[in-house]
Amino acid sequence: MNKFAAWIKKHDKKQRGVAEKLSISTSTLHEILRKGLLPNLKLAYDIEIYTNGAVTLYDWIDQINEQIKPIKKEKSIQATKKSTKQ
Secondary structure (H helix, E strand, O other): OOHHHHHHHHOOOOHHHHHHHHOOOHHHHHHHHHOOOOOOHHHHHHHHHHOOOOOOHHHHHHHHHHHHHHHHHHHHHHHHHHHHHO
């Protein structure tokens, strides 16, 4: 669960109401909350304002970093395997 999803749950918000306040569809909100879709810069800023700073632009950057860690690790393993074969 990302930080925004946790904030919504903690504050007992309804997804429909949150989506309306942010001027996005409920399906887009669902993608952000459950499937890891990252909001564009404007939406990330709007979320920061909506949550009174509880979910910041930097939280989304942290989420990106978490998503790419496994990719970097896999590439590193593949590079190590290639160099040991030679």
